Amino acid sequence: DGGITQSPKYLFRKEGQNVTLSCEQNLNHDAMYWYRQDPGQGLRLIYYSQIVNDFQKGDIAEGYSVSREKKESFPLTVTSAQKNPTAFYLCASSMDQGEEKLFFGSGTQLSVL
């Protein structure tokens, strides 16, 4: 089945540690996105990528980094500069940047130890 796979489901970060969240899609979509969701809140855009080797900052990019070396993969690194990383992280993709029908992964819950 085609879809988006996020791993791990749960992740714990120690103080001062960088952690990387995985996002893989086999939908052959050009565009991919990362969102952050805090409890009881909506989604906020962290980064998005319209095509391989290109990505743009979203509304809350500080303390995060991404790469897009392959069409299928868009990993998100939560750096030690992100002082409040505890949140639910969601990855999504769309056929292209102009397509507003998004397909989401099942999310990664990141917590700080």
Added chain:
Amino acid sequence: DAKTTQPTSMDCAEGRAANLPCNHSTISGNEYVYWYRQIHSQGPQYIIHGLKNNETNEMASLIITEDRKSSTLILPHATLRDTAVYYCIVPPIQGAQKLVFGQGTRLTINP
């Protein structure tokens, strides 16, 4: 931006039709209305979208008023699995990075 307004929460009995309203009074002529839902601890799921005409798919129906200032998402026979947060979104310009997932409506389907 075409801001949307939705009720914070709604309840519906299982087997009945769930009607979720959304106001978007500042919508412009070429802006679509999108609906997504998010079941607890999962990623959002696309439901339906429309421009002017009513739309129906296997999940739901979307009714858009003639002046396009409001719309209603209809789940014709709600089940317990339809309990979720429903987001009504009007992207200002074409581009998925402009989708704003606000607070949405928390729909609870009661047995």
